[in-house]
Amino acid sequence: MIVRAAVLPHPPLLVPQLVSGATEETEPVRRACLEAARWLAEATPRWSAVAVDEVGSRVIEPATRGSFSGYGVDVPVSLSEMPDGVGRTDPLLPLPALIAGWLREHAGADEVRVRLVTPELDPDQCWLVGHELVDALAGPEPVALLVLGDSSPRHGERAPGKPDPRAGDFDEAVRVALADADADALMDIDPELAAELGARGRSAWQVLASVAQSSGVSWRGEVDYSGAPYGVGYHVARWEPGA
Structure with missing residues (x-):
């Protein structure tokens, strides 16, 4: 059963070692992401993540490095707590899966299974993925949903895009x-825009919108x-079932 959900971006700048010259400027979004991840881990050490990757839709299992x-x-x-020598190392692990693993480690969660979807997935297909997630994660064991996605890189003069x-x-x-x-x-967001x-x-x-709509609560x-530091839109949000 999905008991909490958190929406986070997944830029490399979350990892301090990758932005040694700009850690102070990137600290607010990093702190918010880590606090949201710890909030998920407080509820359950078992996570399921949904993230966007243009390579194609697939699932990355927790026994991955x-x-x-x-x-x-x-x-x-x-992506999980594993002894040395156990698990599969993927030298091409996509960025959102790397960020999911990094957040898991820093929040103290046990595992995260990452479901990748393409940025072109239409709203009806997104609804199906969310509905499938609700069904797959139904049951007494609590699961936290980590939703990873960046927004528009077209904010102001510092934008990496036009x-x-x-x-x-x-x-x-x-x-x-x-x-x-x-x-x-969320479901009404125009995919073309x-x-x-x-x-x-x-x-x-x-997909998160579908999870909420399909959950029955x-x-x-x-x-x-x-x-929008560096011209890219980032949102950090926490969702949980209401009374």
Whole structure:
């Protein structure tokens, strides 16, 4: 049974060793992400993650290791607590899975299973994935849902993508939907607009919306961070079933 959900971004800048010259500027979003991850771990050490990767939809099992060496520093991570020599090392573990493992380790969770979806997944398909997750995780054992996705990289002059004046309104609407735990509003995000703005987290957010809609209970939300350092929109939010 899914007892809590947290929405986080997954940029490399969360890992201090990868941004040694900018740790102070990136500290607010890093702190919010770690606090949200610890909040998940307080409820249960067993996590299921949904994240976006353009390579294709697949599931990465907890018995997997990887490293941030492709991002400049060999920071090893694992998706579960495993003795040395146990598990599979994937030298091409995608960034969201690496961040999921890094968050797991720093929050003290036992394991995280990562379900990757493509950024092009349409809302109906996202609904099916969320519905399947609810069914798969039903039962007495508590599970926390970690939802990883970045928003538009088109905010202002520091944007890595071409600045787009629509990015501000788009991310404000996402922030409000996350704060209100408004699954309908998340599901109504226009995938074409999200794609134009480079908001690749859209499909993961809509899987979360489906989870909430399929769970049969109401949810309440809280946003811990919403900003655009370096021109990229990041949101950190916590959802849990309401009374």
